[in-house]
Amino acid sequence: MDMTWKKAKAIGSGRGLLRASGESGMSRALLRRWVCFASLLGLCACWRESGGLKISGRIEMDKVHIGSKVGGRVWKVNYDEGEATSAGAVIVALEREEIEAELAGAQAQAAQARAQLDLLLAGTRAEDLRRAEAAVQARQSELDLRRKGFRAEEIREAEAQLVSAKSAFDLARRELERAEALIQTGAIDQQQLDSRRTTFETTRAAVEVSEQRAQLMRSGSRPEEIAMAAAQLAQAQAELERLRNGPRPEEIAAARAALDAAQAGVAGARTRLAETEILAPADARVETLDLQPGDLVKAGQPVAALYLERQPYVRCYLPENRLGFTRPGMRVSVTVDSFPGESFPGIVRRISSEAEFTPRNVQTTEKRSELVFEMKVDLVNSGNRLRAGMYADVLIMPQP
Known part of the structure; x- marks a missing residue:
């Protein structure tokens, strides 16, 4: 067995280390540091046994x-x-109450946006069109009336009302004058005088109203009133045209975008609710x-x-000069100290494509013997008896 093989065997065997340290006089403290160093670096013991290759490692599970x-x-x-x-x-x-309220608000906004879009897509209702047409006719009639002025019959009627109001006013004035004279002699009381004065004031106001109405009938509408009536007619016609044409494509696109935004808010609220x-x-x-x-x-x-309740695996390190002993998919045997005399079947999952040094800062050519490749071995049919952190030995037998 060559020197490299002996060194690898010595690193992997605790008893071999104790013997080597005893023969060399190494102190127990130095020995402990050496063992910890080897474990942390992951360089597991590796030696031949019954024609096979044994590599030490640790069991790991996905966490x-x-x-x-x-x-x-x-x-x-x-x-x-x-x-x-x-x-x-x-x-x-x-707790989910706050996010549930947020979701309800987002759903209400989405429903409102959906209703607005449906309203635009449905177009103008018939009753809205009839109402707009009636408004146009009313504005047109008002403008025609302003432009034509009042009829002669209406003017004569207004003048007749003015004459009648003046006659009533004259009568009320005379009655008031007579009442003021009679009050001095005591023929009438104060209440009767007040009644005649009220009648006088009422008839005088009626004369003023009748005069204004008659004057309006004679002069007709002012230019400003005609212009205002024309503007109101144009506004009613524009509203009718808008209703007949229906919503613009830009309005429908804006409504669709608003609905999409509202639905996105609902989806976000549901996602946050699921995260509770x-x-x-x-x-x-x-x-x-x-x-x-x-x-x-x-x-x-x-x-x-x-x-995770998935099959555990052994993470170990294969020396570079033993790389040809195994390959991914190869069946191996695994033993652990917790179950002496029992082996567990395993399959090599992968061998790292990149080598690493142990230690990493190699200074000499002799240290290249410590070049290793990380290897993972899946444990099959372990019956949930193995735990993460256990030390394990992987036995690789030569393939025919």
């Missing part, structure tokens, strides 16, 4: 840290450390979970660590 993208207050914790979970199980639930339930991504076992109802958690903060 995930789960949390929520939204923060909040813990409402319920459904699992304890060490318990098994199934895929999709709710590990921790956060922290789920197991796959079948797993809870490793660490230190929460109680009422605790506050931050957004993006891991709240639990889970070991």
Whole structure:
């Protein structure tokens, strides 16, 4: 056996190290440092045994840290450390009332945007068109009236009303004068005098109104009134034309964009609501979970660590000069100290494409013998008896 092989064997065997250290007089403290150094670097023991190759490594399992993208207050914790979970199980639930209200508001906005779009797509209702047509006719009649002025019959009627108002006023004036004379002699009381004075004031106001109306009938509408009537007619006609043409394509596009934005708000609120339930991504076992109802958690903060219930694997390091002993897909045997005399079947998953040195800063040609390749070996049919962190030996037998 060459010197390199002996060194590799010495590194992997604890008893060999003890013997070597005893013979060389190495102190126990120095020996402990050497063993820790070898373990941390991952250079596992490797030697031939019964024509095969044995490599030491450690068992590992896939571990995930789960949390929520939204923060909040813990409402319920459904699992304890060490318990098994199934895929999709709710590990921790956060309070959701605030986000539920946010979702309801977003849904209301989406419904409003949908109704607005449907209204534009449906076009103008028949009753709206009839109302706009009637408004145009009324404005047209008013403008025609302003332009033509009043009829002769209306003018004569207004003048006749003025004459009648003046006659009533003259009568009321004479009655008031007579009442003022009689009050001096005591023939009438104060109440009768007040009644005649009220009649006088009423008839005088009626004369003023009648004079204004008659004057309006004689002169007709002012130019400003005609212009205002024409503007009101144009506005009514424009509204009727708008209703007949229906909504513009730009208005429909804007309504669609508003609906899309509202629906996006609903989707975002639903996503945030779903984040209030922290789920197991796959079948797993809870490793660490230190929460109680009422605790506050931050957004993006891991709240639990889970070991996935997938087949464990051994991470070990294959020396460069033993690279030809194995290949991906090759079947191997694995033993652990916890189950002496029992081996577990394994399959080489991968061998790293890039080598690394142990230690990394190689200074001499002799140190190249410590060039290694990382190798992962999947453990099959282990029956959930193996745990992460166990030390394991991988036995690779020569293939025929």
